[in-house]
Amino acid sequence: MDSVAVHSNVAENDQNMWEGGKEPFKASYGKLMMWYFLVSDAFTFAGFLIAYGALKFSVPTWPLPDFVFSSLPGGIHHAPLIFVTIMTFVLIASSVTMVRAVQEGHRENKNGVVFWMGMTILGGAAFLGCQAWEWTTLIGGENMTVTTNPFGTHLVDGVYLDDEHGHPYEAAVQPESFHAGQTYLIHKDHESHEWIQRRYKSEGGQVGVQEFGPKAFGALFFFITGFHGFHVFSGVVFLLIIMINAASGLYAARKNGYEMVEKIGLYWHFVDLVWVFVFLAYYLL
Amino acid sequence: MEHNDINHAKKVVFKGLILLAIITVLEVLIALFGNGHLVEGVHLSKWIMYPMMIGLSLYKAYFIIYEFMHMRYELQGLRYSVLLPMLLLVWAVIAFFNEGSHWKHNRSVINQKNQIGIEQMAAPVEQPAHQSEEVQPPSEH
Numbered sequence: 350m351d352s353v354a355v356h357s358n359v360a361e362n363d364q365n366m367w368e369g370g371k372e373p374f375k376a377s378y379g380k381l382m383m384w385y386f387l388v389s390d391a392f393t394f395a396g397f398l399i400a401y402g403a404l405k406f407s408v409p410t411w412p413l414p415d416f417v418f419s420s421l422p423g424g425i426h427h428a429p430l431i432f433v434t435i436m437t438f439v440l441i442a443s444s445v446t447m448v449r450a451v452q453e454g455h456r457e458n459k460n461g462v463v464f465w466m467g468m469t470i471l472g473g474a475a476f477l478g479c480q481a482w483e484w485t486t487l488i489g490g491e492n493m494t495v496t497t498n499p500f501g502t503h504l505v506d507g508v509y510l511d512d513e514h515g516h517p518y519e520a521a522v523q524p525e526s527f528h529a530g531q532t533y534l535i536h537k538d539h540e541s542h543e544w545i546q547r548r549y550k551s552e553g554g555q556v557g558v559q560e561f562g563p564k565a566f567g568a569l570f571f572f573i574t575g576f577h578g579f580h581v582f583s584g585v586v587f588l589l590i591i592m593i594n595a596a597s598g599l600y601a602a603r604k605n606g607y608e609m610v611e612k613i614g615l616y617w618h619f620v621d622l623v624w625v626f627v628f629l630a631y632y633l634l
Numbered sequence: 635m636e637h638n639d640i641n642h643a644k645k646v647v648f649k650g651l652i653l654l655a656i657i658t659v660l661e662v663l664i665a666l667f668g669n670g671h672l673v674e675g676v677h678l679s680k681w682i683m684y685p686m687m688i689g690l691s692l693y694k695a696y697f698i699i700y701e702f703m704h705m706r707y708e709l710q711g712l713r714y715s716v717l718l719p720m721l722l723l724v725w726a727v728i729a730f731f732n733e734g735s736h737w738k739h740n741r742s743v744i745n746q747k748n749q750i751g752i753e754q755m756a757a758p759v760e761q762p763a764h765q766s767e768e769v770q771p772p773s774e775h
Contacts, residue, residue, distance in 0.1 A: 391720065402727065402734065406731050406734030406737075429666060621702075625698070626695070
């Protein structure tokens with residue numbers, strides 16, 4: 350009985366103490382645990398990205414990102430990396446609005462917190478929308494799946510023997526040529542839904558057909574960007590809950606400078622941080 | 635006083651936005667220029683492109699952690715307990731990428747051996763015929 354009473358007294362009287370001791374690193378329990386959760390999450394993402402790197406290093410060719418990611422909404426093609434750059438901007442902007450929300454929290458300005466959290470949620474939702482469009486293009490338009498990667502890469506220089514519809518070139522037509530390291534997309538026939546693997550003749554005189562690209566490309570892309578997208582989605586949900594709580598005056602009553610906003614802020618910046626490396630690994634290198 | 639503080643803080647945030655945007659654009663420009671999309675026929679070596687892009691990304695990461703996540707203002711113990719474990723990743727990156735390129739090497743060795751195997755399988759058919767031509771003609775004629 351006595352010890353319980355003392356215990357609750359401590360907790361009530363001294364907000365700076367965890368149960369029975371001083372605050373480690375002068376950080377609150379919640380904030381410190383958020384940091385260590387982020388450490389563990391960083392290792393999870395690092396595991397994915399390192400697996401990606403190891404598999405990329407283990408095959409002779411890898412699809413070129415500036416060929417694979419070159420579509421824009423509205424039927425625009427050959428715009429390498431533009432769309433993903435816009436996505437990156439959106440996420441960075443939402444990170445900046447989150448910083449503003451945390452600052453307004455420190456000032457105990459409820460309306461400011463709610464407004465800037467709302468902007469952050471919009472940014473997160475916009476990013477998710479962009480990702481949905483990117484996935485739709487890859488899956489629906491370009492037939493990439495977890496197990497099929499139609500993005501192959503030439504190992505040699507040569508000329509095609511078949512045109513884009515898989516029919517042999519007519520004698521009068523100048524055949525399309527290609528060089529080693531060039532990435533191509535294997536299309537599906539619109540009517541028969543069969544793959545059109547064009548035949549080619551290498552400079553050495555050997556005849557071959559377009560091969561599919563490394564299988565791991567699709568699986569890694571969907572798992573890594575999907576896992577990141579899932580983090581963004583959970584972040585948006587948590588931001589929404591915390592924004593509603595903030596608007597209801599729950600955190601104002603705690604008088605701790607909207608610490609909950611600060612914690613979700615840490616998480617949100619981490620999501621942005623992970624994107625820096627996903628962007629580097631998947632789209633730049 | 636407090637008013638000045640928030641104005642200063644806003645300025646820092648705005649600068650951060652501009653800085654991160656510029657670095658991202660720079661990274662994309664390096665990728666596009668290096669792969670020959672901007673100037674026809676001009677390519678950059680991967681040994682120039684990759685360290686630049688990795689360096690810029692690490693700077694972005696540093697900026698997000700230190701400014702946006704306020705790591706700069708935390709105690710040294712917290713900084714170390716969060717950041718030092720990340721050094722393990724340096725080992726992991728080196729070890730696994732090395733392993734990956736070793737798989738590639740192994741595969742090409744296997745391909746070569748398969749190629750030799752095919753040639754050897756083809757050879758016994760050819761060689762006896764060749765030898766018999768040389769050795770046997772006297773007895774036949």
